[in-house]
Amino acid sequence: MAAPTTPIILSELDEDIQRAVSAARERVAALHAELPRWGLVVWTAGNVSERVVVDRGAGPEPTDLFVIKPSGVSYDELEADTMVVCTLAGDKIDDGTPAALTPSSDTAAHAYVYRHMERVGGVVHTHSTYATAWAARRQPIPCALTMMADEFGGDIPVGPLALIGDDSIGRGIVETLAHSPSPAVLMANHGPFTIGPDARSAVKAAAMCEEVARTMHVALQLGEAVPLPTEVVARLHDRYQNVYGQH
Numbered sequence: 001m002a003a004p005t006t007p008i009i010l011s012e013l014d015e016d017i018q019r020a021v022s023a024a025r026e027r028v029a030a031l032h033a034e035l036p037r038w039g040l041v042v043w044t045a046g047n048v049s050e051r052v053v054v055d056r057g058a059g060p061e062p063t064d065l066f067v068i069k070p071s072g073v074s075y076d077e078l079e080a081d082t083m084v085v086c087t088l089a090g091d092k093i094d095d096g097t098p099a100a101l102t103p104s105s106d107t108a109a110h111a112y113v114y115r116h117m118e119r120v121g122g123v124v125h126t127h128s129t130y131a132t133a134w135a136a137r138r139q140p141i142p143c144a145l146t147m148m149a150d151e152f153g154g155d156i157p158v159g160p161l162a163l164i165g166d167d168s169i170g171r172g173i174v175e176t177l178a179h180s181p182s183p184a185v186l187m188a189n190h191g192p193f194t195i196g197p198d199a200r201s202a203v204k205a206a207a208m209c210e211e212v213a214r215t216m217h218v219a220l221q222l223g224e225a226v227p228l229p230t231e232v233v234a235r236l237h238d239r240y241q242n243v244y245g246q247h
Contacts, residue, residue: 021085024050024051024067025067026080032048035203036075039128040128041128043074048122049110049122050066065088066088071105110125112169119197124202129210131191131210140155140157141209141213148212149240150237152181154181157185157186160175173193183196192210194206
């Protein structure tokens with residue numbers, strides 16, 4: 001039998017990590033307000049997480065911790081102090097929150113993504129109506145919009161059917177997005193998960209995913225949609241990712 005691991009106590013970690021955790025909690029708590037604002041969740045469904053990154057002066061340094069929403073807590077009750085801190089194994093640390101305040105039921109999925117996709121700094125899950133409808137049909141959202149080319153670099157793919165309870169959802173996310181430019185995946189019969197270099201980027205991808213899912217649904221009610229040529233998608237995606245906006 002494996003020897004028990006020593007529990008991590010947040011207050012005993014170095015001050016740089018404690019400050020980074022505090023900042024991540026503030027960001028993640030604030031970003032949860034964006035989910036109901038954009039109509040991406042109902043009741044207590046959905047979650048945002050962010051990898052804890054420390055900057056000691058030599059650039060960003062990822063840690064083995066991430067911050068995530070507590071399970072079953074209403075959005076209007078979420079505050080920075082209620083955000084739960086977990087290891088990349090998905091285990092809650094002694095972070096100063098009550099022991100009864102458990103992390104999201106999707107924590108294992110988020111942890112798996114962070115362990116296997118080093119470029120990912122934020123993960124979001126919603127059950128937004130139109131994106132989830134495409135997931136129920138197990139049908140990728142076809143890239144027939146310049147907005148899709150910009151943000152997703154092509155179709156939004158469908159991941160396998162996986163149930164909450166272990167890291168199956170995380171495995172499906174990683175396997176599906178490993179060779180796709182898309183920051184979004186529609187997990188079959190479940191709903192969208194999005195990733196990004198930080199939590200804000202992943203929330204943006206979630207909002208964009210629902211927008212294009214709704215628009216493509218409407219388009220297909222009118223007739224056949226015309227997919228964008230591959231070379232056009234590549235040019236638009238490169239421009240949006242590397243030129244558009246402020247740098």
